[in-house]
Amino acid sequence: MNATAVSARLRGLEVSERLFRRLAVAAAVMLLVIVATGATVRLTASGLGCEHWPGCQPGDPFPKKGYHSYVEFSNRVVAFFTVLVTLGAWVASLLAPFVPRLTRRLAGAVFVGTLAQAPLGAITVYYHLNPWLVITHLLLSLAVLGGGVLVALSTFPRPPTPAPRRLAQASLVPLLALGTLLVSGTVVTGSGPHPGGADVRRLGSFQPAIELHVRATAVFGTTLLVLLVWAWRERDRLRWAVRGGLVVLGLLLCQMAVGETQYRTALPWWLVLIHVTLAAAVWAAAVTLVASLWRSRTAPLQGA
Numbered sequence: 001m002n003a004t005a006v007s008a009r010l011r012g013l014e015v016s017e018r019l020f021r022r023l024a025v026a027a028a029v030m031l032l033v034i035v036a037t038g039a040t041v042r043l044t045a046s047g048l049g050c051e052h053w054p055g056c057q058p059g060d061p062f063p064k065k066g067y068h069s070y071v072e073f074s075n076r077v078v079a080f081f082t083v084l085v086t087l088g089a090w091v092a093s094l095l096a097p098f099v100p101r102l103t104r105r106l107a108g109a110v111f112v113g114t115l116a117q118a119p120l121g122a123i124t125v126y127y128h129l130n131p132w133l134v135i136t137h138l139l140l141s142l143a144v145l146g147g148g149v150l151v152a153l154s155t156f157p158r159p160p161t162p163a164p165r166r167l168a169q170a171s172l173v174p175l176l177a178l179g180t181l182l183v184s185g186t187v188v189t190g191s192g193p194h195p196g197g198a199d200v201r202r203l204g205s206f207q208p209a210i211e212l213h214v215r216a217t218a219v220f221g222t223t224l225l226v227l228l229v230w231a232w233r234e235r236d237r238l239r240w241a242v243r244g245g246l247v248v249l250g251l252l253l254c255q256m257a258v259g260e261t262q263y264r265t266a267l268p269w270w271l272v273l274i275h276v277t278l279a280a281a282v283w284a285a286a287v288t289l290v291a292s293l294w295r296s297r298t299a300p301l302q303g304a
Contacts (some may be wrong), residue, residue, distance in 0.1 A: 015096040021155035023089040027110065028148040030082040032280055034117075035141050037075045039276040042189070043269040046071035047129045053122035079117060086111040089151060103154045106147055113144040135186045142182060145280060146287045153288055159296035161237040167230055168293040174223035175290045178283060181216040185279055188213045189272070210263070217256065224249060224286075241296075244289040251282045 041047055049068030050056035056063045056073050063069030090107040093099045117140060124133040188209045228245040231238050255278035262271040 013095050015092040017096070017098060017155070020089070020092045020096045020099065021152075023085065023092045024107070024148075024152040024155050027082075027086045027089040028145070028152040028284070030078075030085045031110075031114070031141070031145040031148040032277075032284060034075075034078055034082045035138070035145060035280040036273065036277045037078045038138065038141060039273050041072050041075045042129075042134065043273050043276075044068065044071050047134075048125065049073070050076070051125065053125060054118075076121075079114075079121075083111070083114050083118070086114045086148070089148075093151075100154070103151060107151045110144055110147040110151060113140060113147065117141065117144075135183075138186050139183065142280060142283055145284060149284050149287045150291055153291055153295070158298075159240050159292055161240075162296045163231075163238060163241060163293045164234065165297065167227070167234070167238075167241075168290075168297055170230065171227055171290040171293045174220055174227055175286055177216070177220040177223050178286050181213070181220045182279060182283060184209070184213040184216045185276075189276070217259075221252060221256075224252065241289070241293060244285070244292060248282060248285045248289055251278060251285055254278055255282055 041049075044067075046068035049070070049072035050063060052058055054076070055061035056069055063073040086107075090104075090111040093104040093107040117137065120133070120137055120140065124130065124137055127133055224245070228242070228249060231241040231245055235242050255275060258271060258275045258278060262268065262275055265271065
């Protein structure tokens with residue numbers, strides 16, 4: 001086959017901008033969903049519902065041990081489709097000539113990170129839900145979610161007006177504070193009444209962990225408010241940033257309300273699940289806001 005024929009065939013496989021956007025957004029949504037289903041496994045003490053991997057038990061991939069095995073197996077099914085969607089987004093980026101190289105690499109990293117969750121999950125089960133492995137599992141999910149959000153965001157137009165350079169730089173402070181908040185939240189869950197099972201050891205004392213988490217929340221909330229007030233002063237040309245900041249703030253307030261309620265009601269697992277899911281949503285919204293502030297200052301890449 002000559003070079004002309006190869007080139008023509010490759011052009012026939014090119015992915016449209018619309019299809020790539022749909023796949024990228026679908027991947028980001030699935031990465032958020034898998035955080036919720038993974039949290040459900042832990043909070044219902046179903047982490048050892050399937051004691052083998054990839055099958056639920058030796059010689060049979062399907063669950064047969066009741067409620068906990070069905071919860072764990074359902075999470076594996078969601079994880080399987082999440083891997084497929086992130087793979088699809090990566091392949092689409094390679095077949096889309098308008099996608100910048102950096103975005104293609106990020107889409108590839110998101111797929112690899114999502115795929116890595118499978119062996120990490122198997123190791124976590126093998127070591128009977130060691131709390132540090134469970135924390136690593138969740139934090140990797142959040143890191144991959146952030147990458148998926150960036151890939152999806154790259155498929156949309158850049159903000160109409162540029163943000164001041166110092167505002168973009170300052171936005172990294174609340175994002176770093178949020179990262180610290182998320183880490184402290186995983187420690188709280190590992191120290192609380194839902195470590196993953198009756199036989200799973202807790203990470204440490206619950207009360208000091210919750211106090212650290214509250215302080216981290218205060219730091220993030222304060223830095224976010226400062227950023228929002230700064231953007232509000234520039235609202236004539238940064239209305240999009242103000243709206244984004246209000247979304248993050250609204251999600252944070254909802255999460256704080258749920259967190260206070262769960263603390264005063266003996267931490268029912270379903271309320272903790274809502275709290276964890278909202279935390280992932282706050283992270284996704286914050287990454288979107290900070291990335292948009294930086295994107296507004298850069299010229300579009302050729303073909304982007």
